[in-house]
Amino acid sequence: MPRDSRFLTLILRHRPDLIGIELDKAGWADIGQLLRALKRHGRSLSRTQLEEIVFADNKTRFTVSPDGTRIRAAQGHSLPLDLGLSPMLPPVTLYHGTARHSLDAIFAEGLLPGRRQFVHLSKDVVTAVTVGARHGKAVVLTVNCAAMAAEGHAFVRADNGVWLTSAVPARFLGFAPT
Incomplete structure (x- = not known):
């Protein structure tokens, strides 16, 4: 599973083109399209396996949308995206x-x-x-x-x-x- 997690990180942060998907301007990918694209490229994952990767990740690298239909990397992108995060006052x-x-x-x-x-x-x-x-x-x-x-x-x-x-x-x- 670590291998799948690393590949998913690569796709959602840097190289969605490797499997022929596009992220929207906020970095989201449709989960159904992602799973189909992974399968076409020899990296088949079930929805359950994807959820296990997301929820077992101790660094919380991935975010699933509230409606459960989209996924994105939480941060670390090399792609120019607008994550829609509002400026906040940081800790000291x-x-x-x-x-x-x-x-x-x-x-x-x-x-x-x-x-x-x-x-x-x-x-x-x-x-x-x-x-x-x-x-x-x-x-x-x-x-x-x-x-x-x-x-x-x-x-x-x-x-x-x-x-x-x-x-x-x-x-x-x-x-x-x-």
């Missing part, structure tokens, strides 16, 4: 996990979204450590969100609780105590 401090080898670039340029639409920020250090460890020796940075918001930087919170912003200038970064 959020966290960003990264690899030690990225620190020079981060403190020179700030946190940039790279190939994704937004910079992702965690509400706690534990989550940030997990994220940072995917890229090498983990380091957790603090983000002074109160100061950023006071300067007009916008924040939104994805369906899964991950905080998103367009970029974090280096002057708002520090190191989390570990």
